[in-house]
Amino acid sequence: MPTIDQLVEQLRKVSDPELGRNIVELGMVKDLQIDAKGLVSFTLALTIPGCPMKSQMERDARMALLAMEGVKDVKITFGAMSEEDRRKILGNNQQQLPKLNAFNKIDKVIAVLSGKGGVGKSSISALLACALARSGKKVGILDADITGPSIPRLFGLPAGGLKGNDMGILPAVTHTGIKVISTNLMVPNEDAAVIWRGPMITGTIQQFWREVLWGTLDVLLVDLPPGTSDAALTVMQTIPVNGVVLVSSPQLLANMVVRKADSMLKQLNIPVLGVVENMSYYPCPDTGKQHLIFGPSHAEELAQAVNTDVALQLPINPSIAELGDTGRIEEATQPGLEKILELI
Template identity: 45%
Template sequence: MSSCDTCPSKGTCNEQECSKTFPKNGNIKNIIGVISGKGGVGKSTVTGILATQLAKNGYKVGVLDADITGPSMPRVFGINNQRAQAIQHEGTEEVKFVPIQTEGGVKVMSLNLLTEEEEQPVIWRGPLITGVLNQMYTDTIWGELDYLLIDMPPGTGDIALTIMQSLPITGMVVVSTPQDMVSMIVKKVVIMIEKMGINLLGVVENMAYIKCEACGDKIKVFSKKPSEEHAKYLGANLLAEMPINLDMVESLEQGKMESFIRESKEYDELYNNFVKELNK
């Protein structure tokens, strides 16, 4: 089956250009996309949590920051002051990127690791962004990986379509917040995943509540509806209901989120359900 067979735009585009796939990488066993229909729901945070948990459990993990215009994975892992190296590959003229490895052993590649300053904006049109994404995936020296997690930009635009068409995606994780407005927008991504014939592993309902420090009760923030109801509307399994955790936010601001996640048991449910769905 070609990549165009499952594309909702089949027959209406330039298939010769659209159907170009990225070169296969036999060293990567599983490619997992983390996506949402809306920005600001914690997609990069969920990517960081899953990557950290996988590495903690002995897997070789890489993270590709595919949100070219809004990359944030270096900040998530506290490596934003480091820069990836570009080297000539084995005496040839080919340039390869050496990813930054976190304290927990996760290999990370992001455009923010290739620019002089992380605040430098990317003011590019779609085709150039797609080309850079291809280069970061293909020309990064990933080595042997059990999992490559792709932190995708929000929405159903060019990058999302390119990744779903051009890479052998093992499964997709969708991130949302329990709000009707957000669920409506995220539903578009869920439908896109289904139309592309990709395995939807489930949805993470993020920022669903705050836990009272005095009594331990869950205080709903955005909606009185249970997260299960929002997941049912999306037509996806609920992987986890995650709280607003100010301690985790503080650890992220200090560049120590990876160690915080490794020491916490709060995210075990997300990891266990992720592995369960992946092994079905």
């Protein structure tokens, strides 16, 4: 059975194809172990979570280890390096590479926030993006809901398959040309749970902002994690947000949480462009009568509370749910968002 030192030596034969240096020297091998049955396990800390060279390095490491006598199986877990580790290994190398930010030209960043989940924040982010794209704007969506990403599903973008290299990560592009970045594009399948902890989430959001080749955008919409969690705060502190759209539902509870969000925004000095009360009423297809399924509207009241004149109400629209669930949100039309679109 090989010793840890021998395993390390063997892993020196595996290199990161992008950086041209071996994974041991790069400090990418962590928690290397071998058990009594010959199972070798370690964590491969990637320079970027969606590193396109990931599977090649995994295969090379597996083959190198399995070639050793006594090694029966290999289990590789993926992790990501901290900013500090990255800087250490990329060192001068990175300084020679132009910062990606230098290529990105993003005119406006608009974040979509809600007091709680399930009120239609992602659907409205997508509808806003679609409407802007239809009017000829160059649009991107940064899905900052790292542990509950749903933007790719709405647009029918497949899990995995995100491309990039050391210069940066390339966003996926929808049928109508909207650029999308999301953790759901990095996991092997749509149902894979992202159960990362705080620091990893923070790191990912920073990368989504700094290391994605967004190119020239008129508007970058940010689908925030629900509520006033740390994750939402991190996004607001990391990304220079120009304005926020608050999504709510008629339930008073949701509104109370939105008020909390408002106090967070005040502290950060970010203006609220408008309030969208989603699923505000159901227009009866036969009579046109508006039924207040979730109770009376609080849109105006809420708009006042957050200092905006724009209080919109969107109906319950089963076609949004259906088109969203089948990856065809770009085919949806939902009048009523015009006032906010004018402000973006």
